[in-house]
Every structure is written in structure tokens, then in C-alpha cells.
Amino acid sequence: MRYFFFSILFSLLFFKASAIEKHWAAKWIWAEEELQAEAVLARKSFELSASPKQAIVKITASDFYQLYINGQYVNRGAARSTAHHQSYDCIDVKGFLREGKNLIAVRAVFEPGAQSYQFESRAGLLVQMEVDNQVIVSDDSWRLMEDSSWDKESPVISRFQRDVCDNVDMRSYSHAWFTGDFDDSSWSFAHELMRNAGWPAHQKGVRATASINPWIKLVKRDIPMLKEELLLKPTLILTKNYIEYPQGLVGEKILLDGTIDKAISKGNSKNENFKLNFKTGVKGSLLLFDFGEVMNGFPLIDMEGKSGTQIRVLCAPYVLNNHFCASLVDAKYEDRITLSGKRDLWEASYFKPCRYMAVWVENSGYPVTINQIALRHISYPFEQKGLMESADAPWVKDFFTASAKTIEICTTDAITDNYRERRQYAQTGYYGALGNYYTFGDMALQRRYLIQIAQEQMADGIMPAYAPLAISDYMVILDSNCFWLKSLWNYYLYSGDEKTVRQLLPAAERLLELLDGFTNENCLIDNPPYAYWLDHAVNDRSGANFTLNAHYLEALENYAELLNWLKLDDSDSYKSKAQILRSSLQKLFWNDKAGLFVDAVIDGEQSYKVSEHANAMALALNIAIEEQGERIAQRLLKKDDHNFVMRTSGMAVVTPAMSYYLHKGLCEYGFVRESFELFTRRFRHMLADDTNQTLWEEWWLHGSGRTGEFMPGKTRSDAQTESAFPPALFAGYLFGLKPVEPGLKRWALNYIDSGVENLKGVIPVGNAQMQIEWKAGKKQSLKLVIPQGIQIDVDIKSLDAKGTVWVNKQELGGDATTLNLTEGEYNIIF
Template sequence: MDWHAKWIWKRDLCRLRNVYLYARKTFELAVEPTAARLACCADSRYRLWVNGSYAGRGPVRSDPRWQYYDVYTDLPLVTGRNVIAFDVHYMGEGSLVYVLGPGGLLCQLDGTCDGGPVQVGTDESWRVMWSDAWSPETPRMNIMRGFIENHDAAREPQGWREPDFDDSPWARAEVLGPVGIAPWTSLVERDIPMLREHEVFPDKVLDTKSFRMLPGYRREQRNICFQIARRQLTPLEDGDLDGVENVRVWGPACGVVRGTRDRQGVSVLLDFGQEVSGFPTIRLSTEQEGVIVDFAYSEFLTNGTVDTMSAEARGYYADRYHTRKGSQQFEVYLPRSLRYLRVDFSNLGRATVQIESISMNAWEYPVGDRGSFECSDELLNRIWDISRRTLHLCMADCFMDGPARERTQWVGDAWAQALVNYYAFGDLDLARKFLRQVAQSQREDGSMWAFYPADFPFGGDYIVPVWNMLWVRALWDFYVYSGEMEILEELLPSALRFSDWLRECEEEDGLLHDFNGWYFFDWSDNIEQSGSRAVYNMFYCDMIERVARMAETVGRDDVAETMADRARVLAEAIRRTYWSDERDCFVDFVKDGAPSAVCSEHAQILATWLGIVQAERGSALLRRVLAGQGQWIGINSLFFCGILLLALSEVSEQDSALAYVRNHWGKYYLEHGCANWPETCDFTQGSYCHGWGAWPASFLMSEILGVQPAAPGFAQTEIAPHPGDLVHVRGTVPTPLGDVSVAWRRDAPKGMTLEIASPSQRSYLVRLPSMGQPFGAVTLNGSAIWYDGAFVPGKNVEQVESESDDLCFRLKAITSCRIERT
């Protein structure tokens, strides 16, 4: 893009934190433009209006060295006076969702009007004003997130987004410099779609209460959550509140709050039925300025209400709004995530507040309904639905660990989420962006951040080597599911530099021993943080193997051979060092030459999944894990529960994996009433909606429905159902070449019908399960391909040798087919 706009700001705000800036530019058009394109970005966040109409918000979270900008083309420009208006929030502090930079705004409009060019760009002619409607004196929600919001509508200039607003008293913008100034040295056009915004109303009103304001309530205090938590809720008295049961209904005066006594407040508790991520919104009217409306949020209830100060709350989740006179709408600026919303009305005096609506402006990554799964077990259908929804809630401008507490792109979490996404949604843009942004975090020594883009709130950096080992696997997975070799060529050098950094930490035995970083892969207790650790080295071995495969794919044969040899040597060192004949399992670590007495489920699961042990021994180890006899450190995150599913599938134990999904995700979590999957197995820490818990969606589609890529990008698609005890399954798997729909049904004792369909001709590798019975007759679209114990050659079908009892054959140039076994 040819930039002529300049970065602008108000210099007296540069050293402040948690401040908001209004910026606007009016201009005249002789006629309505035939084409227009507006590009913009800001540090930290912006909202954009054109001629008073909301256009959007952004930008995508970025490393300022590769600053994303957004593009808008559907603009309501008119003949005559027009205005572009922004309000910009500047954090002024780094967080796990923001890399600290200076405040700044950049905007450029290019168009064609009456045959000539139109150009409007940020420069010294723009008008700006610091907004004192938002108080900067609010605390952070937690160390990971931004600030509590406290907005006074009476201090906001009315009509400032409109063309005819008089902005002459505002200051002129100060130019920081042209495009290319530090820290925004490179600008990158947004490479993911704009997030979708739509209104969601509460499912029901759970409770209404009164409360007495304690002395000092009029004094502005920094911690709104503390004020909310101090309120003693009592039964509502007559006349305080009318019609609030209809608060979810669009329309005038669906709830009326009346101030009937001094120092009295009203509290309304709303349940949205499931978690929603977005912006809490209220529409109301009142003739009193200064009524206080407090919003408190939670994924769960504590003693029947939203507790803003408990340890379980894991932060301060509340915002405040002060009314002006008249009809008004307020929307929280930065995203929140909640199931339960508590709205407290105070400082009422004798005022009447008519509530038109309370809602969430949901803010979601725009996935389609490409992936689907349905089977004869309603419990599994419910598990699939919750998994899909959990993942979707954790997709915004990146893969977030969870939408409520952190909203951070943790690398290990994102690897798991991307895998599930390929099946549930088939989106490649968010995964591609994730891979590139983690590579941007790489330092000169080759190490990487465990979450990015972000600033570590305690200063310094944050190294979790296992997470970045999984970035390498995520890069390979992306190639397998997308077929895009270009990204391997682009990012393989980063993977090699990271591998070199880790190799510097190897000891003489070729294993990784002690080095700086957080030894994290699960929330289990009693995981040893020193010595030569089995789990570290198993992940390390897998990473080296992935690098070898990538190097071979892009034609770096010398690198591929070297890395493959290293992986073989490391696998042997792992077996030699950590296997205990006495315990008949892998020990967790070796320290000062002595094997530990501690063993974990994690080591047995990884050794099986990664092929460090043979399948027969791996199956035996996993049976002991599933028996749960307590002799090993157990799993305490749904992240590693998902790796257990991968390990069981790797050794053809899909039936056991299916039972585990039912017993673990199904009975245990549904009995807790979960509408989304939590972070940990025991609910003792973490979030109640966590993307890494969505594993069942991809397991059910890849292993039970049975659809997997047999060649990168699904150039050839494998169909290998594992029926277990199910009677029928149908589903659709998104692929870059078009969606593949599969349906199969069992007919006792050995019959099966399998239907495959896609929008274009493609090649399939079909593995028809034996189900413990010899094959009788098998037909393809009515013509025999197996009869009397022998394969029958036919057009577009050929037999493939199989090491199992399954019948394996390849279909060529097929759009749809029906396979029947009798």
C-alpha cells in the first residue's frame, strides 16, 4: 500500500496509562465516491465511525514491528460534508494481550470521486481531544488483561461522531512521523477476517435484590469490584423494580428501576444460558444524571451470585457506567466473557430508570458450519457440540487459551486448538497467523516466547520450551491439513534456529537437562522441575523428527538426514535412560545419575503416542493409565487428556478412547453442568472455558467418523471408520479441496453401509473395518469389489495391502459413492 498518511497522537498523553483519545476529520466531497478504501490502525485499540455510522474495531493484536492494519470498503460516504471519527484506547502498559508501544493513530482514505482521486490521511489537520469520560484511575483486571472501565456519559461530547459537530475547540493532532517510524517499522494488512458482531440477549433473570449503599459510596474509588463485593443483598422491596423479567426482550421500557429510598440500590442477576464473549451493552433512559450502573461478570456463580473479589474470580471483572440525562446506550470498550451478568443500579436518588435492553454484543471469529458430527449416541453428540462451541469461544484475533481470564495466545494451547479447528471449522487463516506470530517472537539466540504477541507483566520474558516444541509440530500439522508448502519454506529456518538453541542445552548423553524456563505441560502436582526429565526429552525427540520431515519436504535432504539421525539416537537414549524394568514403565526424571521413584501418566502416554515404545507395550501402559490405580502422577488438564486420545488412537485403541470420552468429558463434566470445557480436571484453577478441552470434536471426526488426510492438504483422503458400539455416524470434514461428507451404518452382525460425497472428484483411501468378522461380499455402487474372499478388480478402484484385518482399497476420481458390506 502506498501510504501518505502520518502517525498522529496527542503528545501530552504519551506517558500516561489507560487513556482514551477522540480523533476526527471532516472533509467535503463534490459527489458520492464511486470507490473508496479506508485503511487504519492504532496503538493500542480503536473504534471507527464514518458519518456517525459504526464501521468496526481493531486492530488485530500485533508485534509493533509487524503492525496489522485494517481495511474498510463499505463506507457510507455522501455528497457534501463527511467525517471520519475514532475513539482510541491506549493501554500504556504491556500485558498478555498487548505488546507495549507508544500511543498512535494512522488512517488513510483513498477513493475515486467524479473521475478524480480522493485522499484523506491522518496529519496535523485532524482534531483530537483527550477523553475524560473514561477514568484512567482504575486497576488492571488482572496481570494478564487490561483495565476495569469507568465511563461517565455526562463527560462525553454529544454528537462528536457526526459531520456537523463543532470540533473547533479541540486541539490539532501532533504528527509523530511517517509510516515506517519505530516501533511500527512494518505495516501488514489484516490477514484474518473481521470478527462478527451480533446481539445476544440473556436467557433469563435469575434474581433481583436490593442493597444499601455503605458510607462513602459517592466518593470515586479505584476498585469498583471492592464496592460491589461489599454490598449486602436483601430481598427486593415493592416498587423498586418492574418488568425486569422481560429485560431480554427488545422494546421500550422492558424494565423500570425506581429510586424510592435514599442510599438504596437495585441488583439484577442475568443468565445468558451459556458463555458469551463480547461487549456488555445497556440501553436506557433517565432524567437523572449520575445514576451508577455497575456490570459484574463471571463464568460461574459463587453462593448464588457474581463474586467480584473471591479467589475463584481470578481477577477483577467489573465495569462502571454513569448516566447522563435522556435516552442513551453504553457498550463496554474492550471484550469481556461471561455466562452470568450482574447489573447494579445505585446513586438513584428518586430517579426512574427505564431499561430498554441489557445484552451482549457478541464478538466472534466468523467460522461457518462446515464441520459436523452426529451419531446414534446423544451423549457423544452433546460432547461434540460443547467441544465445537468451546473452541469457537476461544477464537478471536488469535487462538486464545480462554475468553475470560487471559485471552492469550499460548503456543501449546494454540497447537491443540488449531488441530481441532481443522475438523470443526476448516479455517486456515487463524492458524497461519499463529505460526507466523510465534516466529516473530524469536530472539537472536533462537529461543521463543511461550505466548505471543504479548509482554510478560513481570518484565523479562517467558520461556516454556515444551510449548515451542509444539509450535514445530503445529507447523508440520498445518502443512498436513493445508498442503501449503510455502509456509514450511518460510518458517523452517525459525524451527532450525530453535532446534539449535535447544541443542546448546544438551548434555553428553544427548538429553536435555536443567536449563532456564518453566517446565510446564500440565497442571498436575508434584512434577519435578529439575534433573534430566523424560517428558521434556520425549517432546524434544518429536520436535526433531518433525524438523526432519519438513526439511525433506522442502528439499533440504542434508538437514533431513541429520535431524532424522538425531531423532533416532535421542529415542534410544530416552528408552535407555528412563525405562525401568523394575517398575515396568518410564520414570519421570534422572537426577545425579539416579532414576527417580516418581512416575507419571504423562511419560507413558507420550512414549506411546510418539512411538518411543512399540505398540504392544504402549497399549499395556495405556491400560494402566486408564485403570487409574494411582501409582503414577495423574493428568490434571484437558490438554493432556487430549494427548491420551491421540496415544490410544496411535495404538488402535479407539474403542478405549471412545469410552474415555464418554466417561471423562461426558459423565464427569456434564454432571457438573458444564456448557463449555474447563481448563483443569479438578476445577481447582484456571478458566471454565478453555480451548484445549475441545479435543473430542477432532477425535470423533478423525477416528470414529474416520476422515483423515492421507496426503498433505487432503490431496488423498483416508476414510477409516471405527464403529465401536455405535450404530450410525454421519458428518462433514472441511478440506482445502472441498468438504468431505461421510455417513456409515452398521447392520448386525457384520453388515455395513458407507457413503462418501464431495463436491469434486478426488482420491480416497478406504479402510473398511473387519468388526471381528470375515468379509463376505462388498460392493461399490452396486458392483462387487470383494467376493468369496478375493478382491474383484474394477474401474477406479484398486486393492491396497493392509497389516490389519481391515479391507483396504483406493478409489480414484470419485465424487460420491456407496459401499455396502453384507
């Protein structure tokens, strides 16, 4: 275990070097504790003798902040993190400052509840502005007041996290509080926060600092800032007057019948100067806007009306069967605003997945003016570097594009399900990477997810299913733990980031040691103490489950290979366990009469249940021998009736996420054409013209595809990165590409008779791009553009076992079976 202790030392040195930035003069501030404030407004005026040459703000808050300088909005943050590794932002604000008097203003919101598995949460704001040789810091000289317009009882967006829907009363709002002309003389001074836990208590003279409980480590943001764009001109597509308030408006499905009240729409949203002046119906009016495409953003409305008038803002990412519905399973998007009687500018505190925005205006008996409807669109600054398409099969590009779009919609400061759960799950990071690596080639998100899950590892070695914590539900999902191990291997393969991987090895070791303790004499995880996911699909989870153990097998084999890549000892012990486990899966779970692997073995007896899940894993990991593989494939490819949950034969159908292993497995056993025919048949309805052309959480949007029970009035996510795996599948089994060395330095390439010809691809490799093009004709051709530092090993026999191969017009001679190509352009005819 020599490398284990080396890794611990390396980890400690890494954190010492990068995790803590010293020289913080700022103090954490908030309102006095007795107020129990959850939203505060803070201001600090200062003088500059000249226009600054440089100016940086370092800023963070316990939940989020909105930063203004000299009355101008700058940005919001911080990135999600646990308090014990608090992420802070560094922002260049030179362009916002001027000679003379300046103002920095911040709104910060804190949501009570768990934020970490290891520390209790606490409200706080930390700001440090470094302007040339001057430093302005958050301390008790700042003016601060509670934002009394904020309702502490605002309902949560979903049961999965602390984010809430706005419920604000603009009559209590301090209008223009962030401008220089605002008089803050009646505001209190900020309260500097001190350590508030542990005995003995502080002695007199102890000063406040930037490193206090629970903010023990301040970590500079390690992913890019999100892009923000104010979208000002949605299309008004529907207006309706109501005689009575529609009860349960959030859950109501509103028919898009195309009618627009001309009196209301007189100020057309397409005009340069947007303005809607109207009187509502007997009870109120509903206006529905379309922003043109689904995105994440903060609804924003500039409006005027009688004091006390109620406004509701509802968002939905899509419409289903021509009905608008702002209620997804476990989530709702309804903000409520009470007008002040002045001109109110309201912006939501938490982002919503939005394409359609409905505005309900209560009838106050007085006219209402909406000066602007807008969405502050936020997005991770992805740069699409990859491309996959076929001149003969348009669906290749369609699904590649859908994968990229799905990842973009699901990503803010982490890859999540932004519609519902908004959590950074271990398995979501794994599947998301399968698409991300080939579309955007972004490594920062994957690195961050691996580190943040590991930071919350428990003493026994188990890791949470997601991190950072969002509410106080300590969730362990065993296959998510296996996915984290597989992601570590995958990350090193694609990034070559040895520093981070070595840092995480001790966490991997502790986890693997614990998992080993759950195994029986056959190295099978048997009747484990924790739940496991399997995408909530129908599966026999008694005793030793095949699919869970297949994930464990892949984790063991990946980890053994990872140690070999790092030239570290002890890979043989993991290989040995994997060999026993592989043999156990092959022998104990095979049912010759059914011609399938069963779901589970309970006390030595086989379950009668069978699933596509187990048999997909048997193929994808080459557990099945050749004869078994043939029989399994015939059963999987049989076109029997099913409801996307269960086949009439009694075999459970995989979910969209687990489909990756289904199609990978079929391709591994030579059923490439059949696999892609099945893939397009099952997924094509997600790209219909009346959809967002994204890849879904489940097979259907109007109910639970895992149970077959439809739930009218509630919808599922139509953008889920666990379904965004097609680019990895296409790379391996359409283009024939497989990375084999960390950092993508070396690839294996072979021709695959997939039935899809005339393929063109661009593959991100670090900061460069690799180009590949297969062309059909009387002679087949392969064109390659290989960047510096990359090698591609071409399997010559796969090109033409009997014919002649030419490379850049030169006939390839000799008995070589592999063509090793390095930097350059190649035209290969075969």
C-alpha cells in the first residue's frame, strides 16, 4: 500500500497549495442574529483619487449574492459548494469604477437548512475589493438592513433542495437601494461574524476573520463564471381573462388556443418599445409568452399598478399536447409579487428552466402597465468543439446536437437535472461526461464534481449520492458510488489530469475497502446495507443483484487500470477480485432455459425476474460468452410489444440512461446495425417537431415511464444528461474510435460495418481537434487530421483483410496488422 500513503501526502500538499488563499482582510458580515434575517441589503461607499488601473472583487455568500457597483448590476454567485470548501468569485470591476465617490452594494440571501453533511449552515457575506493599492473589505463599517420584502415562508421550488419560489411584497422593498443617491443613513451597521461554536468562548480582544466556522477553507472558483444575457423580447402568444381565479393555477393545464386579446396586446412584444397597458377581466388576466427556446434564467418584470395588486409568474420549459403546465413532478415554478403602487422592478431570486412564461395579473379595478417582460438567461460558457454527422443518416447529427443542447440546458455551475432536482449526482456526472467529452471537451465540470462528492465522504468510506448537500437527507446510492469510481477512471482517460486523480486516490481506496466488506465468498455485493438506484427501474433487488454487481465489476477493473496507468502497486489485488466477480456473474446468474441472465441470486437461488438492464450489462462488460451473447441479443432485439416499462415477455425495459449499456453491449457482440436501429426507434420521438429536441429523463413526458402509470397534469424533465450519452456511443461504434491512453494521447481505430456511411467527425483532444472522415464508394476512404502529440493506431485488417491499402497514395506493404499514425494529415484508401 506504499502508493496509498504517498497519495495522502500528495493530497495534503495539493490542498495546501491550492485550496486556501491567504491575505484575506475582509470579515464575514450579516444582520444581528436576533433578526434571523434570510435576505439582506449591504452597501459601502468609498473614495478613489483617480480612475483605477486595476480592480478585483473577491466575493462569496452562504447561498447567493447579487453584486452592484455604482448602480450597475455586475453579476451573481457564488458557485455551489460546501461551506467547509467555500467557493468565492474573483471579478474584474475596473470598468465600473470612477474617480471620486463610488458605491459597492450587495444583496445576499440565505436559506436555512443543511448545506453540508459535516457542518451546520450559517448566513454570511464576504467581500474584498482590491483597487490598485487600496483595499475595501466587508466589516462593521458597512451599512446593512434586512430585505423585509422577502417572505421567509416562501415555498420551495421542489422537495429536493432549498431553492424557493419568490413571494415578495414590493411595498416593503427599498427601491433603488443599490444606487449612489439612495439615503442609507437609517440603516444599521453590519454585524461582524465570529466563531459561534465550541468551548471556551471567545475572550475579549479576539477579532473577526475570513476563516471561521463553517467557512474553514475559502477556495477560488475553479470553473468559469456563468454567462448572463438579458432577453427582452418574448412573443406574446396567448391572453385569457378569468371570471374566477383558476384554482391550482400551477397544476392547471392551460390550452394554447392561439387567442390574443387585442386590447391587451396593443403594445406588441415584437415592437422596439415594449409596453402592455390593460385592465384585467372580472377576476384577472393571464398572459403567456414564448422566449423561443428552452433555457435557464431569472424572470424579470418592470411593472406598475395599484398598491396591493397581486402578480404571479409561472414558468415551464415546454408545452405538452398544446397545453401549458408549470408543474413538473415534485417541482413548481410560481413566483408571487405584490405591487407597491410605484414602478416596480422585480427579478426572481432563483433561476427557472424556462421557455414559456405566464403572468397572472389580479384585477385590482385599476389599470396595470407592464413596461418589460424579460429573462436573465444564465449558461455555462461551453464552446462546442466536436461534430458528428453523416450525409446518409441525418439522425447522427440530430442526436449529437440534441446531446449538446441537453447538456447545455442541464448545466449551470454543475451538470444537474435543472428542471426538478437541481442536484449534482454522481451518476449524472458520469453519463453527462459521455456526451460532454465529445461535444464540448470540458474537463472543469467533471473535475469539480469528483472533488465535491469526495469532500463529503464519510468516515467509513461511503460517499453521498450527490453533493453539496441541498436538504438534510443523507442519501447513499451504492451504484452512484460505483459511478464515482468509474468517473475517476474516465476523467483521467480524457483529461490526463494526474494531479487531481492522485489527490482523489485515498478517497477511492476508502470507498473500495468498504464495498469489499459488503461482498460474499463469490465477491458479489450481497444484500447490502444501502439502497441502490438502477434508475428506479423495475428490477429484483433481493440478495445479490446482477446490475449492481456489474457496475461494481466495472469499477474494480477501471480502478486496476487506473493504478497501472499511474505505475502504482496493488492493481493485481483489484484484478483478482474482478476476475472472481466476473466468473460469479457468468456462472451463477445465467439461466439456460430462459437464455438470459436473471436479475438476482438470493441465497443461492435464481430470481425468476429478468431485465434488459442485467443483460445489457452482461454484454457491455463482455461477461457473457459468445453463445450466451448470441441468445441474449436475439431476445433484446425481438420486436415484441412493450409499454417502455415491461415487455409482454416479462422482461423489464431499460430507462433512457441505462440504454447506454444496452447499445454498447449489442455493439460489442457484433449487432451494430441492429443496435442503432433499436436506438433510433426508441429515442426518435424525443426529437419530434413539437418538442425542444432534447433528450428526456424518461421515455414519456406525461407520466412515469418507470412504472407505466401516467400522471395527468404533471410532467417530467425533457432535458436530462443521463440520456446524453449518444456522442460516446457514436464515437465507439460508428466512427470506430476508442481512447486507450490518458489525456487522449493514443487512440485505437477500426472500421465498423454499422450501416451508416459517409461519416464526418471532429473530436476534441485537449486544446486541439482531431478530424476523421469515412467515405463510401467503389473504394472506401478514411481521412484523418491528427494534432500534435496524438497517435492513432489503425487496425489494418478491419479496413480490408484481402485487398490493398494505400496511405497518402503509397501502397502499404508488409505483414503489419496495425498502422501507427502521428501528427499530420492522412488519406487512406482501402
